[in-house]
Amino acid sequence: MTGLSRPEARRGASMADVAKVAGVSSQTVSRVANEKTNVDHATRERVLEAMKEVGYQPNHAARALRTGRFKSIGVIVFTLSTFGNMKTLDAITAAAAEVDHTVTVIRIPDPTRGTVSGAYRRLSEQAVDGVVIIFEAHLLDRAEITLPTDQPVVVVDSNAGDGFTVVDTDxxxxxxxxxxxxxxxxxxxxxxxxxxxxxxxxxxxxxxxxxxxxxxxxxxxxxxxxxxxxxxxxxxxxxxxxxxxxxxxxxxxxxxxxxxxxxxxxxxxxxxxxxxxxxxxxxxxxxxxxxxxxxxxxxFTEVGRLCIQSLMREIETRTHTPGRTLVPTRxxxxxxxxxxxxxx
Amino acid sequence: MTGLSRPEARRGASMADVAKVAGVSSQTVSRVANEKTNVDHATRERVLEAMKEVGYQPNHAARALRTGRFKSIGVIVFTLSTFGNMKTLDAITAAAAEVDHTVTVIRIPDPTRGTVSGAYRRLSEQAVDGVVIIFEAHLLDRAEITLPTDQPVVVVDSNAGDGFTVVDTDxxxxxxxxxxxxxxxxxxxxxxxxxxxxxxxxxxxxxxxxxxxxxxxxxxxxxxxxxxxxxxxxxxxxxxxxxxxxxxxxxxxxxxxxxxxxxxxxxxxxxxxxxxxxxxxxxxxxxxxxxxxxxxxxxFTEVGRLCIQSLMREIETRTHTPGRTLVPTRxxxxxxxxxxxxxx
DNA sequence: GTGGTAATTGTTTACGTGAACATCTTGCAA
DNA sequence: TTGCAAGATGTTCACGTAAACAATTACCAC
Structure with a gap:
């Protein structure tokens, strides 16, 4: 219609858009989005209304960039086709959801040196705060999986070196x-x-x-x-x-x-x-x-639960506490x- | 030691850090990281060396914020404990890996109206470029799952309304x-x-x-x-x-x-x-x-493959092409x- | 009325990246 | 020698958010 070329892809509304509609600053929108308490009731209502009007969705990438947290757990797994792995993944997913985290799965085609390392690296580039390795391989040792960013890791079902935090069935x-x-x-x-x-x-x-x-x-x-x-x-x-x-x-x-x-x-x-x-x-x-x-x-449910529990502790405290937790059988x-x- | 408070958490090295070590601009580092061709061979080597030295890992959040792409597929699933869902997820994960995407799983506790919608919304806040819904529920219809950002969606195993792209076993x-x-x-x-x-x-x-x-x-x-x-x-x-x-x-x-x-x-x-x-x-x-x-x-492998194929097409072309693909049985x-x- | 405090809201800035544009080389034809 | 294209590299900026700090308002005790 006009000679102006419009931005090609309609990206979602930002806080600034909401702010304009609600007649407030974008910082106030941020406060409402994060459920801070120091916002006037009337203002909050107005902002919420504006959010609905413009169809605001928080931008996860921007938030992660700002906070350094992705609210997501990576899971490296060799195959989902065994009963145990599947059950463990299921439990991990459920436990992660309870602490408001999602789960990112990376499946490794082959448990050889190169692929584990590669997958780990690939995952560490991903948007995850920590990693669970469900893995059965003799190769796992500290030297093999170099931890580039010293990311929290929990290993399941393995005899991994002492440097790791391990959760396993007894x-x-x-x-x-x-x-x-x-x-x-x-x-x-x-x-x-x-x-x-x-x-x-x-x-x-x-x-x-x-x-x-x-x-x-x-x-x-x-x-x-x-x-x-x-x-x-x-x-x-x-x-x-x-x-x-x-x-x-x-x-x-x-x-x-x-x-x-x-x-x-x-x-x-x-x-x-x-x-x-x-x-x-x-x-x-x-x-x-x-x-x-x-x-x-x-x-397996308990194994998954303990994985997330250990991992979240490492993430939150930024500490690394190697150790082995065994879940009893019956x-x-x-x-x-x-x-x-x-x-x- | 000094009165200065140092930044509390050591975040990973950024392109700027690499640039300083290599003696180039951060844009050149970016070019190396993205494997652009217009970088001198010697410079590229120097940058790669510097990356290794400072332990550079690309920041996924920043990259996603800049490009608008997360390289990840969301999967909403009711349970992983059925053979079919597990197999399908496995296949989706494998197919996604082939196109260099990860898979983010959200498990829904209960296939009722609220939870599906909520999960979808939760996922759309997540870092995903598209969504696969592995879901069995009569409730699925276009009105139920409002698409806030008009995100690409493929539905498996459902009689979802005509508005959806569906891949299913025959x-x-x-x-x-x-x-x-x-x-x-x-x-x-x-x-x-x-x-x-x-x-x-x-x-x-x-x-x-x-x-x-x-x-x-x-x-x-x-x-x-x-x-x-x-x-x-x-x-x-x-x-x-x-x-x-x-x-x-x-x-x-x-x-x-x-x-x-x-x-x-x-x-x-x-x-x-x-x-x-x-x-x-x-x-x-x-x-x-x-x-x-x-x-x-x-x-199931074929179902997963077709899901990702359809989804990637929708993501790349930014089009929505509803339709039903049936995979034969034997x-x-x-x-x-x-x-x-x-x-x- | 004055000073002070708490509550609310606004402004500035940086997170790390990559696109767009600008600048600087180098080599080679005229 | 000059001019100019092609390639290499640098500079500026915006993506959307939230922390830090600043400013404004309202209220209350004295």
Whole structure:
């Protein structure tokens, strides 16, 4: 219409726009937006009205630039496709929301040196006040993840170096309970299906299983190494069937336990009649497996809650307090375990 | 030491700091940071060196304030605890990473009017360039979710109003295939375990099931309404056992199918001998259920990919192009379905 | 009435970046 | 030698916000 070129993209209304409409200074608008008390009631009403009129939305970037706070937590995760990671992320998201923070997720394709570091760097450029690393990798050590801005970090599910703040499930006690449960039922020994070698939770569970056997004077049999998936459990289940001498299996997660049970069923073995099975995780579905699975319950909600709690403390106090918090597990006995036939 | 109070918190090094060390202007540092070509090679090296020396990290807030872009996608989701949502989020995260964007998750406790709107508003204050709503709620309509800044939005898994850009699994065809499969095996009718009433995907699957029966002159039996959980499937399974006249069940997801099968097993019914079961989703575990579950495979990865693709287009072109994209499903026949005994 | 105090509102400024524009080299053709 | 284009670099400024400080008003005790 006119010769003037108008600003190409309509950006949202700013405090200045609100101020003009309300007939106040933009600082007063800021005060209203931040719910400061020292604003006259009538003025506040007028400003709120003006905000509505111009459709004011606070500009997060400007606010963050000014305050240095993003009100957001970064989460680095290897995959969302495992029950544990998903549950933990869910809990972290809920806990973060309670303290009015959002969660920014970065998924790493591959837990190798380069990618972790890269992701961390990528995330530290992002708008986050702190980072949770849900990660299973032997590589994690202080040197690997250099902290460019000394950002608060909490690590879940890892044997990370002492410099880190760690929140984790008490893998050791959980695996001990599972193994002891089978031994107490009268099984002569317990075989183990472990998670992948690169995983620290897998390692912890395997070590604890072996230690429990050793303490009772039993030499641990060889470990079957899986990769957390149902498929690997199934494959290993067939190997176990082929052996013919196994009466009790402790799988490092429920999915592998499920796969193994399928192999047993296919071979005509009864669970728990011929062979007992214990899992780890206590997925929602585990109680509906056939038979309902005896397993070690993990309190992922608590893990997530503690992550955020630790992280927020580090953020607010600007201190770094390394340490390890362990969340207890609970053995849930269902129908996949029983005394061995020989003992019956 | 001196009477001067020093700035309390050490903020990261800025471009100005780098510039001072490198002996250039901060604009040149900016050019190096943004990989512009018009910088002398020697100068670039010097700046990169200086960046390393002072530990420079770009300030995301300042950059976002200047450019108006956050390089982040917001995702509003009701729960991460269903297989589908989790998988979709996973795919979205991966697809977003490919275009160098992060993902900010907001979990809604409850899909009621207030919370959706509130979350949307909360998210629109956040540092995101666009929003994906993974949501199942009848309430979604253009009026409900007012778009204050006219932010790009893509909706998944919903029957949202025509104003929205929607990406969804082809629920209708999937449910039709599942139902037809059972009928083709010779079952006189097929019973349905649906998802919760408030869910549109549940509604679509139920409608399509009913339509498939009707087309063949069969009056659809009453629907059993579940809530997606294994528990509800188990409860309904027991009801089905009590009826005694059911030979074929189509469950709206795999978890409910699993629960129902557990109830059947407990009652001594053979699957598929006495009763056939079909699920929907094709979880990783479904092939290891006992028996391995016949189900409708959903391509969540593709859904996530298309979401980001559509969203990025809207973000980049600043246009809004409503429309519905359907991702095909695939019936996966395993061992939970067979011809009815009467027909054998 | 005067001084003082508390409550409210306004003004100035800086956060770190990148676009727009200005300036300064360098090299080469005329 | 001069002129001039192309490339490299510097300067200025605004994005929207909130802290720090300044100014104004109203009220109350004496």
């Amino acid at each position: 893998q050791t006690t959980g695996a001990r309970e599972a193994t002891a449960h089978l031994l107490d039922l009268g099984h002569e020994t317990v075989w183990h299906i472990s998670g992948p070698e690169a995983s620290f939770s897998a390692l912890h569970r395997a070590q604890s299983w072996a230690a429990t056997l050793s303490e009772r004077g039993i030499t641990p049999p060889p470990v079957f190494v899986g990769d957390w998936t149902t498929d690997s459990g199934y494959r290993i289940g067939k190997e176990i069937v082929a052996r013919g001498d196994v009466t009790a299996v402790f799988a490092a997660n429920d999915q592998m336990a499920l796969g193994a049970m399928t192999a047993f069923h296919e071979a005509g073995l009864q669970v728990p009649g011929d062979i007992s099975v214990v899992g780890f995780d206590d997925m929602e579905e585990s109680k509906a497996f056939w038979p309902p699975l005896t397993t070690v319950h993990q309190d 053995l849930v006995v269902r129908d996949s375990t029983a005394a061995p036939k020989s003992a019956a | 629920q209708t065809t999937g449910a039709r295939e599942a139902t037809a499969h059972l009928l083709d095996l010779g079952h006189e009718t097929v019973w349905h375990i649906s998802g919760p009433e408030a869910s549109f995907s549940a509604l679509h699957r139920a409608q399509s099931w009913a339509a498939t029966l009707s087309e063949r002159g069969i009056t659809p039996p009453p629907v059993f309404v579940g809530d997606w959980t294994t528990d509800s499937g188990y409860r309904i399974g027991k009801e089905i056992v009590a009826r005694g006249d059911v030979t074929a069940v189509f469950a709206a997801n795999d978890q409910m199918a699993l629960g129902a099968m557990t109830a059947f097993h407990e009652a001594g019914l053979q699957v598929p001998g006495d009763i056939s079961v079909v699920g929907f989703d094709d979880m990783e575990e479904s092939k290891a259920f006992w028996p391995p579950l016949t189900t409708v495979h959903q391509d 019936l996966v026949v395993r061992d939970s379905t067979a011809a009815p005994k009467s027909a054998a």
